[in-house]
Amino acid sequence: MASPPQIHVFTKGDYSTHHLVTLPPPSPNPLAPSSLRLRTKLLGLTTNNLTYANMGFALGWWDVYPIPADAPAPYADRSTYATAAGWGYAEVLESTFPGVAAGASVFGYVHVRTGPWDVGVEEAGFARQVVVTSAHRQHLLKIYNRLSVHAPLEVLVKERGREALGWDALMQVLFGTGYNLSRFGFGWEEGARVHRMGEGAWGAEEARLEGAAVVVLNGGGKTAMGFAYAVRRARPEGQQPRVVVGVGSEASRGLLGACGFYDEVLLNGEAGRVVEVVREAAPRKVVLLDFGARPGVMAAYTEALEGAGVPLARFFVGGENRPAKAEVLMKARGERGEGCQVNANALREKGIEVGGQKYFEDFDRAWEGFVQQGAIKGTKLVWGEGMEGWERGWEAFCKDEIRGDEGRVYML
Numbered sequence: 001m002a003s004p005p006q007i008h009v010f011t012k013g014d015y016s017t018h019h020l021v022t023l024p025p026p027s028p029n030p031l032a033p034s035s036l037r038l039r040t041k042l043l044g045l046t047t048n049n050l051t052y053a054n055m056g057f058a059l060g061w062w063d064v065y066p067i068p069a070d071a072p073a074p075y076a077d078r079s080t081y082a083t084a085a086g087w088g089y090a091e092v093l094e095s096t097f098p099g100v101a102a103g104a105s106v107f108g109y110v111h112v113r114t115g116p117w118d119v120g121v122e123e124a125g126f127a128r129q130v131v132v133t134s135a136h137r138q139h140l141l142k143i144y145n146r147l148s149v150h151a152p153l154e155v156l157v158k159e160r161g162r163e164a165l166g167w168d169a170l171m172q173v174l175f176g177t178g179y180n181l182s183r184f185g186f187g188w189e190e191g192a193r194v195h196r197m198g199e200g201a202w203g204a205e206e207a208r209l210e211g212a213a214v215v216v217l218n219g220g221g222k223t224a225m226g227f228a229y230a231v232r233r234a235r236p237e238g239q240q241p242r243v244v245v246g247v248g249s250e251a252s253r254g255l256l257g258a259c260g261f262y263d264e265v266l267l268n269g270e271a272g273r274v275v276e277v278v279r280e281a282a283p284r285k286v287v288l289l290d291f292g293a294r295p296g297v298m299a300a301y302t303e304a305l306e307g308a309g310v311p312l313a314r315f316f317v318g319g320e321n322r323p324a325k326a327e328v329l330m331k332a333r334g335e336r337g338e339g340c341q342v343n344a345n346a347l348r349e350k351g352i353e354v355g356g357q358k359y360f361e362d363f364d365r366a367w368e369g370f371v372q373q374g375a376i377k378g379t380k381l382v383w384g385e386g387m388e389g390w391e392r393g394w395e396a397f398c399k400d401e402i403r404g405d406e407g408r409v410y411m412l
Contacts, residue, residue, distance in 0.1 A: 002115070004022050004023060004024065004115075005023045005025075005026065005114050005116075006023065006114050007021050007023060007068075007112070008084045008112050008113070008387060008390060008391060009083055009084075010081065010082060011080060011081060012057070015050055015053035016398040018394055018395070018398075020387055020388065021075045023071055026116060032096065032120060034097050034120055034121060035095075035119060036092055036095050036096075036097060036100060036118065037092070037094035037117070037118050038091065038092060038110070038111075038116065039090060039093055039114075039117075040089075040112065040113060040114070041089050041090060041091050041411065041412055042089040042166070042410070042411055042412070043087070043110070043390065043410045043412065044086060044088055044168075044170035044407070044408070045390065045394065046170065047221070047292070047397060048174060048222070048223075049084060049085075049394075052084070052085060053082070059140070060137075060139050061144075064137060065083045065117070067081055067082065067083055083111070083113070084112040085109055085110065085111060085112060086112050086169075087107075087109060087110070087172065087173045088107070088110050089106070089110070089153060089168070089169065090105065091103070091104075091152070091153060097122075097130070099123060099149070100121070100130065104149055104150065104152060105150045105151065105152055105153045106130075106147040106149055106150065107147065107168065108144075108146060108147040109143075109144045109145075112387075113412075114386075114387060114412055119132045120133040121133060121147065124146065126357050126360060128148055128150070129147070129149070130146075130147050132146075132147065142349055143173075143345040143348055153165070166383070166407070166409040167371050168371075170222070170381065170407045170409055171222040171226065174221075174223040174226055175222070175229070175370060176367075177317070177344040177348075178223050178225070178226025178227030178230050179230040181317065181347060182231050182235060183235075184347050184354070185207065186208075186209045187207055188207075188210075188236065188239040192351075192354050192355070193207050194350040194354065209231065209239060209241045209287065210238060210240065210241070211283055212242060212284060212285050212286065213242060213243045213245065213283035213285075213286045213287070214286075214289070215274060215305070216244065216245065216246050216247060217288070217289065217290045217298060218248060218290070218291040218297075219245075219247050219248045219256050219262060220249075220256055221291045221292055223291050223292075223317060224291035225259060227317075228259070229261050230366065231244060232244060232261050233369070234369075241287075242281050242283050243263045243277065243283065244261065244262050244263050244264075245264045245265075245274065245277055246259075246262035246264070246265050247265075247270075247274075247301065248265075248267065248268065248404070249267065249268055250267060251403070251404050253267065254378060255376070258378035260377060264277050268297045268300075271297075271304040272304055274301060274305060275307065278310060284310075284311075285310060285311040286305050286310050286311070286312045286313070287313050287315065288301060288302065288312060288314050289314075289316075290314070290317065292317070313340070314340065315340045315341075316340070316341045316342065380406060381406075381408075382407065382408050383411065384408065384410045384411075385411055386410075386411075386412060389410050390412070
C-alpha cells in the first residue's frame with residue numbers, strides 16, 4: 001500500500017521555520033481533459049529555492065502549488081504557510097492531453113511532494129514543449145508554466161546518465177538565466193538583442209561587452225557560473241570581455257579558481273584590489289553584476305570602481321537571501337542604488353520569440369556542452385533521498401552549512 005503523500009511547507013516571512021506535512025490519502029478521481037497527472041521524481045535544491053520561498057509575495061510563487069484544503073491543522077492556513085517548489089523532473093502517471101503519453105517525463109517548476117498532482121496543459125507552439133493552463137497559475141511569469149517533455153526517466157538515465165540529469169535539476173534553469181543574459185541581454189547581433197527587462201530601448205553600445213571588464217559578484221553562485229561560462233565559451237572571440245573577474249567568499253575561492261571561467265579571482269573584502277585589475281586591463285567600460293552577493297559587497301565594489309576612472313554600469317541579477325518580512329525585503333531592494341534590474345523571464349521569452357525553435361536547439365547545445373565538460377569543475381553532486389532528505393537539505397541551507405563545492409539533488 002502506498003504511503004500517504006507528504007508536502008514541505010514553510011512560514012511566510014520566515015522560510016527557516018519549515019515542516020514536513022503528511023496529507024490524507026488522495027481520493028480516486030478522473031483526470032480532467034487536457035491534463036497531466038504527475039509524480040515528482042528528481043529535484044535540485046539551491047539558494048534559489050529559498051528565494052522563491054522568501055519573495056513569493058512579489059511574483060506569485062506562493063500560489064503555484066497551494067496547500068490542500070484537507071491538510072492537517074494548522075498547516076491548511078494559507079495566510080501563514082506556503083509550499084515549496086523547485087526545478088526538476090516528474091513522471092507522467094496519466095494523460096488526457098494527446099501530445100504527451102503516460103510514462104513520459106516532464107522537466108520544469110515542479111511540486112516538492114510525494115504522491116500524484118495534476119496540471120492542465122496546452123501546446124506551446126514548439127516541439128517537446130507544453131504550457132500549464134491551470135487557472136490559479138496564470139498570473140505567473142511564463143518561465144514557471146513551461147514544461148519540456150522527454151522520454152521516460154529510465155530511458156534518459158540510460159542515454160545521458162544519472163549525473164547529467166542531476167545537473168539538469170540542479171542548475172539548467174539557472175544556467176539559462178546566465179546564458180540568456182549573455183546571448184540576448186548583452187547580444188552582439190542586432191536582431192537578437194533583448195532589453196534586460198524585455199521592454200524599452202537597449203542599444204548596441206549599452207549591450208556591448210567587447211573590450212569591457214566584467215566583475216561578477218557571488219561568482220560561485222549557479223546563475224553567475226552560467227553567465228561566466230556563456231560569456232567565455234558561448235560568444236564569438238571578438239565579442240568577449242577583456243577580463244572577467246569572479247568575486248566570492250573565502251570558502252568559494254577554490255571553486256572560482258578551478259572552474260576556468262574567471263581570469264581573476266577576488267574575495268568579497270578585496271574591493272580595493274579590483275581597481276588594480278581594471279587599470280591593468282585598461283577596459284573601455286566596467287560591467288558590475290550582482291548575482292546575490294552578501295550585504296555590503298555591491299556597495300564596496302561600486303565605491304572602488306567609481307574611482308577607477310572608467311565608465312561603470314551596474315546590474316542586479318539576484319538579491320540578498322535571508323528570512324525576512326516583505327516590507328524588510330522591499331526596503332533593502334530600494335536601498336541598492338541605481339542599476340539595471342535583470343528580468344530572467346523577459347530575457348528567456350524574448351529570446352524564444354526572436355529565435356523560435358532554434359532558441360531551444362541552441363540552448364540545448366550550450367547546456368550539453370556545459371554538462372559534458374564536467375559542468376562546474378570542483379563541484380560534486382551530493383544525492384539525497386525522499387522528503388526527509390529534502391527537508392534536511394533545506395535546513396542546512398537555512399543554517400548556511402552547504403559547501404560551495406556541493407550541488408544538492410534529491411530523488412523522491
